[in-house]
Amino acid sequence: MENRNPQLQRAIKVLGARQRQHQQAVRPQPTKLVDKTFYLNLRVEGMSGINQLVDANTKKIVGITNFDGNLLNSGRDVVIDAIRVQFTTKGNRIENADWQSRDTLPAELQNADLRLIQTNDMLIDLPLTDIQNFKQDDYRPIATTPLLRAKEEFKLELEFPKGVTVPFTKFEGGGLFMRLEFRVTEAKK
Template identity: 85%
Template sequence: MENRNPQLQRAIKVLGARQRQISHVATPQATKLVDKTFYLNVRVDGMSGINELVDANTKKVVGVTNLDGNQLNSGRDVVIDAIRVQYTTKGEKIENADWQSRDTLPAELQNAELRLIQTNDMLIDLPLTDVQNFKLDDYRPIATTPLLRAKEEFKLELEFPKGVNVPVGKPLFLRLEFRITEAKK
């Protein structure tokens, strides 16, 4: 496993930069850092164009996602330090999907773009081939360590090239995992 120390040091700096003013003196807030992984399993067969993967109606469902809507709770800022994508055609239900697939992404997904946007700022904009899981423990480091702020809506979307759609028929599932450092206040 890679040494995550540089990513975690950046995360601490980014999260520590959030300070409050008391008598015109900046003082750091007491912050507890926790390593977590946000994940989202999505059925992608039949998709084309731009698809919002998370919205206000997204609910936590064990084995499907641990995101609860499209904004984080108050006092819970998140720094993303790595991401990976897995896909599978094994399983009829998303809850039963087998994420052991190490194959190359299907052609329809190879040129799709994954975007994470908050307050009109593009935090992540990468083609799926750039974040695909080639080995079981591979994560693609995100050098910019984007900060996902609490109490502000974000968009997680998947955009396919014009004229490309994922065929309907055989179930095709995508799993997105974001390795994060969460700051709890």
């Protein structure tokens, strides 16, 4: 297990700068830091163009996602320090996808870009090949430690090259699934 102390120190600095910007006249409440992983499992067959992965209708479903819409609750800012992507063709439904399997990533997905945008600021803009994972503990560090602010809408999107569609094909035992994991430090006030 890697030492996360440098990521935690960066998160504290980012959150501290955010708090200094928005000082209130009342006495500030103490901030608690919590390690968390935000995750989203989805079926990617048939996707093309730009796909919004999280929107206002996204609901928490244990085992599928812990995003609850496309904005964070009041008093819960999040600093992202790492991300990983897993793929599988094992399982016929998203609820029983086998994330232990490491299938070869189809070319259509290798050329797609993942973006996280909040208030017209690009927080993450990476090709999937840069964050794909074939080992259980590998996360791609995000050196800029982007701050996802509470009560402000964000977009999480997957963009495919023009004219590319992930085919609807019969995979052994099911469909083509993707899991996104964001390792974060959450500040609770």
